[in-house]
Amino acid sequence: MAKTKIVNVGLLVSGDVGQPLLTADTLLLDGKVIAAVGRDADVADSAVDRVIDARGCALTPGLIDSHCHPVLGDFTPRQSQLGFLESEVHGGVTTGISAGEVHLPGRPKDPAGVKALAILAAKSFGAFRPGGMKVIGGAVILEPGLTEADFAEMAAGGVRTVGEIGLGGIKLPADARPMVGWAKQHGMTVLMHMGGTSIPGSSTVTAEQVLAAGADVACHTNGGPTAVSPEEVSTIVRNSDIYVEIVHCGNPKMAVHAAREAVDAGALARVIIGNDAPSGTGVVPLGIQRVIAHLVSLADVDPAVAIAWATGNTARCHKLPQGRIAVGAPADLVFCDAPMGSVGDDLLAAYRAGDTPGVSIILVDGEIVVKKSRNTPPAKRDAVVK
Ligand SMILES: [Zn+2]
Structure with a gap:
């Protein structure tokens, strides 16, 4: 050694x-x-x-990107780019968290297919580090029909994350809630899309729905890319104990609002930073650095605290040692x-x-x-x- x-x-x-x-x-x-x-x-x-x-x-x-959408390997069909993860390493990102392999062409929606994709992506990224990046892959997208036994099997297969709820067939909190319980029972961290409809096929999700579903992370509180109202962001920050994610490919005005609210409410330990790329906005190798600079320069966040939002906080949220x-x-x-x-x-x-x-x-x-x-x-x- x-x-x-x-x-x-x-x-x-x-x-x-x-x-x-x-x-x-x-x-x-x-x-x-x-x-x-x-x-x-x-x-x-x-x-x-x-x-x-x-x-x-x-x-x-090393920075941790709390929100990326890989598929398999270092290729994204979303923007037809090769080497996008390796390129993000050059922005200082050494860990990327998958928020769901939703861009797989023909993504399966039946329980067997959903489970197979999550386990495949978790194992594939477990054995492959693009440019050195540790990718926590295999974020299961919730679809109707998944059972508790499926979550046990996925956890045993290395799946640690529930991808953004709202991107699959399970959208309403009442439908998500039992699956969220099973996922947490098996040690998974649960992400939920918040805000306007991101692309055709996804849905608009309110703060109230995120809290009712029991998610661990309110994804892109500043919009992915369309934001909810400032009041809803304040509800997540002030009236819950879940993680507040701010992303690059979102609404920059609401990023400032979410950060200011977190500072004002003393919720510094609950903010995390992601890219939410590849998306319609593009692939952004310096996205995490840009969010830090944005929040420090325009929301007066202490720069060392903002770096912790992009490192230690995200690691704690996802139970990672780095x-x-x-x-x-x-x-x-x-x-x-x-x-x-x-x-x-x-x-x-x-x-x-x-x-x-x-x-x-x-x-x-x-x-x-x-x-x-x-x-x-x-x-x-x-x-x-x-
Ligand atoms: Zn989203």
């Missing part, structure tokens, strides 16, 4: 919304996990195989900084200015998957392997 030492970190963002910035400049990685976080003098460095010099740039956990810089966590890490030419001097100031960062090295499970992002501007300070 290779040991890596990371030195000269200028700014350490933890991904933990309770303590989003850490006062440390050195990390020790032991194989796939973070073994130590501290000050240079305190972190023993005998017998490391590799040193990464951050040269004063920031280090954050998304934090902490001893024992997987070493999924992004070296980044203010982009060249930004009026902001460091990562946090660049986000406050509305800029997206420059990304240099990206690690997944302690392995370098990107040495310099091809999709972001160059960083003012970039990390190098010594």
Whole structure:
């Protein structure tokens, strides 16, 4: 197991919304996990195989896209693009959560087919990391006829998520409720579409319906892409304890409203950030970075908190070990900084200015998957392997 030492970190963002910035400049990685976080003098460095010099740039956990719609492999029939997940890795995203493989041409709607697709996608992405990205695939789309035994079989087959309720044949809370109960019993996280009809075939879902169905996540509270009213967003934020998702391919005005409400209500631990791509809006490799910059610059969200919304919060929501810089966590890490030419001097100031960062090295499970992002501007300070 290779040991890596990371030195000269200028700014350490933890991904933990309770303590989003850490006062440390050195990390020790032991194989796939973070073994130590501290000050240079305190972190023993005998017998490391590799040193990464951050040269004063920031280090954050790898971002988690809480909402993507893959099918199989690194291809999306929705926008006929190859390599869209690998391209998102270059935006600092090291984990993607499927919200349902709804774009499969001829997607089956009978219980046997629904179950087969979810298990196939879960297993396929379990063994395939596009560009290094961990994809939590196989989000079952609820269709009439699914039984408790089906949820047990899917959970045993690696299915961890119920894809957006509302995209399949089960739309009403009364119909969804028993299936949601079975899914939760078997450890799954339950997502529900909220807002206007996204594409022909899906439906309009209100805040009241999301809460009545018992979902864990109100997907794209800012619209996917058409938003509900500000009052309904406030209902989800203030009168529930479920996760509040804000996405790139939604309504930007309502993204600001949802974020401001979450800050005002002290609901910082419940906001998560997704792309909701591929969609009709397109495929957006820098989508998560753009939402962070949007919320920081226009809704006055603390930038380190916004990064936690795109890392640790999403990991907690989906019961994943990554998304934090902490001893024992997987070493999924992004070296980044203010982009060249930004009026902001460091990562946090660049986000406050509305800029997206420059990304240099990206690690997944302690392995370098990107040495310099091809999709972001160059960083003012970039990390190098010594
Ligand atoms: Zn949706």
